[in-house]
Amino acid sequence: MVSSVKGEKPTRFGTGEEQSFSSTGPTGHRQRMRTRVLTAGAGSLADYELLEMLLFPGVPRRDTKPLAKALITHFGSLAAVLEAPAEALKAAGATRANAELLELVPLAADRLAAPKAPVRTDLGSWDKLLAYCAAHLAHAPTSFLHVLFLDSRNQLLADERFKTGERFETEGNPAPEGMSAPPPACVQGGAQVGLEKERIPVPQLVSSIMQRALALHACSLITVRLAGADVQPDRQLLHDAPLVQALLHSAPLLAVTMHDHVVLKGRRWRSFRHLEQQGW
Known part of the structure; x- marks a missing residue:
């Protein structure tokens, strides 16, 4: 059928030529x-x-x-x-x-x-490590040792504090003269472990650090000490040597790498590895 209106072109219905309404x-x-x-x-x-x-x-x-x-x-x-x-x-x-x-x-x-993967701080170079310390540890108490637990890419898993006073002391190895020795304790996750009047020997402190490394699935760690106002970085590093040596011995046994121990005082820093390479 053909339908038309005067003045308009005829439209053939059913042939696909009809008007389309959107x-x-x-x-x-x-x-x-x-x-x-x-x-x-x-x-x-x-x-x-x-x-x-x-x-x-x-x-x-x-x-x-x-x-x-x-x-x-x-x-x-x-x-x-x-x-x-x-x-x-x-x-x-x-x-x-x-x-x-x-x-x-x-x-x-x-x-x-799914939870988003955390954005972790990269500590894979000296510049990045020192920048992190300047930003986060500049005003930290000197009575704490900071342990930076790292993953396989040297990204920060956790920065945990271990309260030790100004120095470490091993049994039968008294600290050099002139260094004060407040009773140490270990702080993990904000909770203090041990009694304030107890002195935690280096082996026990190393055990606590390595347990945290295993719990965090850390592949490596860096320890950071802030020297007190009356202590020079070199002297503090000397007093920290027993702990560093113990960590260097124990960490590889658990497939954890002990990268370094760093002592900071303001903008000055000393590295155990650097001084060791220099024959210190």
């Missing part, structure tokens, strides 16, 4: 859905509408609402549809492209829910 049909419906999401947010969609939009890419030229409702009816819920295997989805009427896309949704959700 607000009707699957194309218009999809555009309205997208506009709705942009204006009101995806939270405004019902479960079947959300699934309907997820089905768009796999069914490019057909209304997906009936399929979305059929899948939810078949599996029982939107969550069940998204958790269904690809073969079950295809058996329920979904296209192969639909099934492949829907399988990705739970995976994407798991990735979003």
Whole structure:
């Protein structure tokens, strides 16, 4: 049948030449859905509408609402549809492209829910180590030994304090004259271990440090000491030598590398490794 209006070109219905209205049909419906999401947010969609939009890419030229409702009816819920295997989805009427896309949704959700990997401080060079110390340890109490536990990439896992007073002392090896000796104790995770009146010998302190290294899965460590106001870095390093030697001996037994022991005083620093290389 040919219909015409005076002054207008005749239109032949049923031949694909009729006027197209963008607000009707699957194309218009999809555009309205997208506009709705942009204006009101995806939270405004019902479960079947959300699934309907997820089905768009796999069914490019057909209304997906009936399929979305059929899948939810078949599996029982939107969550069940998204958790269904690809073969079950295809058996329920979904296209192969639909099934492949829907399988990705739970995976994407798991990735979003996974905790983000922590951004760790890189201490893989002297400049980076000294910059970290200047930023974080400049005003730390001198009565603490800081142990920097590192991963396999020399990134900081933890900076923990071990309270020892101004020096270390081993049994049968008294400290040189003129050094004060407040009773040491070990601090881990903010809690003080041991009684204040007890003196923790080097072997026990080394044991505490290595236990923390194992608990943190550390691959290496650096110890940092802040020298007191009346103590020169070289002198402090000399007094710390028994502990450093004990760590150098014990750490490799547990597959942990003892990189160095550093004494800081303001902008001045001394390294056990550097002085050792110089024949100190």
